[in-house]
Amino acid sequence: MDYKDYQQGYREDFCYFKAKVKLVEGLLNKIFSNFTHKLKILDIGPGMGKEPSMLSRYGEVIIVDIEPEVVNKWKKTNFTVVLGDVCNLPFENEEFDVIIAMDVFEHISEDSLAIQEVYRVLKNGGWLIFSVPAYSWLYSNHDVVLKHFRRYNRKEILYLLSKFFYKKIYHWNFIFFLPIMLLRIVNKYTNTNYVKKIKFPNFINYMVYTLLLLENFFILHNFSFPFGLSILGLVKK
Numbered sequence: 001m002d003y004k005d006y007q008q009g010y011r012e013d014f015c016y017f018k019a020k021v022k023l024v025e026g027l028l029n030k031i032f033s034n035f036t037h038k039l040k041i042l043d044i045g046p047g048m049g050k051e052p053s054m055l056s057r058y059g060e061v062i063i064v065d066i067e068p069e070v071v072n073k074w075k076k077t078n079f080t081v082v083l084g085d086v087c088n089l090p091f092e093n094e095e096f097d098v099i100i101a102m103d104v105f106e107h108i109s110e111d112s113l114a115i116q117e118v119y120r121v122l123k124n125g126g127w128l129i130f131s132v133p134a135y136s137w138l139y140s141n142h143d144v145v146l147k148h149f150r151r152y153n154r155k156e157i158l159y160l161l162s163k164f165f166y167k168k169i170y171h172w173n174f175i176f177f178l179p180i181m182l183l184r185i186v187n188k189y190t191n192t193n194y195v196k197k198i199k200f201p202n203f204i205n206y207m208v209y210t211l212l213l214l215e216n217f218f219i220l221h222n223f224s225f226p227f228g229l230s231i232l233g234l235v236k237k
Contacts, residue, residue, distance in 0.1 A: 015205045016173075019212030021051050023172070024100060024129055026220045027234055028058055031098070031127050039097040042121065044086050045104040046070070052079055055100065062096075064089065086114040094123045101130040103230075105160075106148040115160050122237045128164070132157065134171060134231045140184045152231055166236035170219050171228030175211050180229055 032039070039059035043052050046063055047070055055061045056079070063074050064082045074081040084090055086101070087110055099118050108114045118128055133143065133151040143151060154169060161167055173180075215225070219232065 015209035015212060018209055019216060020102060020131070021054055022213060023216045023219065023232070024051065024102065025054050026216055027129050028055070028098070030220065031234075032058060034125075035097060040095065042089075042091070042096045042099045044099065044101040044118075045107070046074075046100075046102075051100065051102065052077075059097070062091075087117055089117045089121050091121045093120055094126075095121050097123055097126050099126070099128045101128065103131055103133070105130065106132050106143075106150055106152070109149050111149070112160055119163055119237060124237055126237050128233065128235045128237070130233045130235075131172065131230050132233075134227070134229055138181065138184045138229075142184060154231065157231055157233065161233065161235050164235040164237055168222075168234045169224075170232045170234075171225045171230070172215060172219065172232045173212070173229035174215060174225035174227060176208075177227055177229055 037059075041055050041059055041061045043055055043061055043063050045065050046052050047065070047067075052061050052063055052074065060080075062080045062082065063071075064084045064086070065071050065074075066083070066085055068083060071081050071083045082090060086104060086108060099122055101118065105111045105114055122128060133148065134153075136151050136153055136156075139148070139151045158167060158169065215228075218225070
């Protein structure tokens with residue numbers, strides 16, 4: 001869960017964040033059989049959610065984040081935590097089997113340098129799992145408040161990943177694309193300096209979570225939705 005979302009009042013039990021962690025778990029299950037050893041995993045910018053705890057079932061997890069509060073939180077756990085910048089990762093070449101970067105690259109002004117660094121520290125045959133917000137034309141005040149430099153089109157992200165050997169790109173959050181799209185378009189013409197938190201009753205939160213899990217199911221069976229609010233990537237070095 002992004003630190004900015006945490007500051008807006010979201011918590012890890014919100015449907016979107018729960019479903020995204022389950023999606024990463026599903027993708028890891030798909031690639032885990034390719035390895036005969038416990039994985040060494042780098043989790044970049046995990047924020048305040050449960051992602052690192054889930055990842056720890058697959059091997060050793062190292063966390064890097066640029067937010068001191070995030071680093072202080074994870075230092076209270078058994079994880080190795082580094083305060084650092086994805087554009088200058090303090091690791092050796094080809095050190096990690098898997099790198100996770102969910103909703104990270106849009107926060108980086110030099111995203112090509114960040115991906116270059118990810119490529120450097122990833123082992124040959126290693127995997128990157130990432131997500132970024134989709135569609136440049138949806139960029140709005142919502143993105144400004146969350147300190148996004150950009151949103152991505154499919155061609156743009158494929159260009160940035162051109163050095164990777166295998167690339168599988170999906171759209172995610174297809175189900176709620178239209179209503180959120182309308183909200184984002186309206187948001188283009190507002191001057192608010194905050195993101196309004198979406199509040200669901202528990203049963204609605206569960207229903208939305210279930211629908212997002214259904215999307216996860218299709219993605220994990222290699223079905224690519226024609227559009228969605230996020231771009232999800234599974235790529236191999």
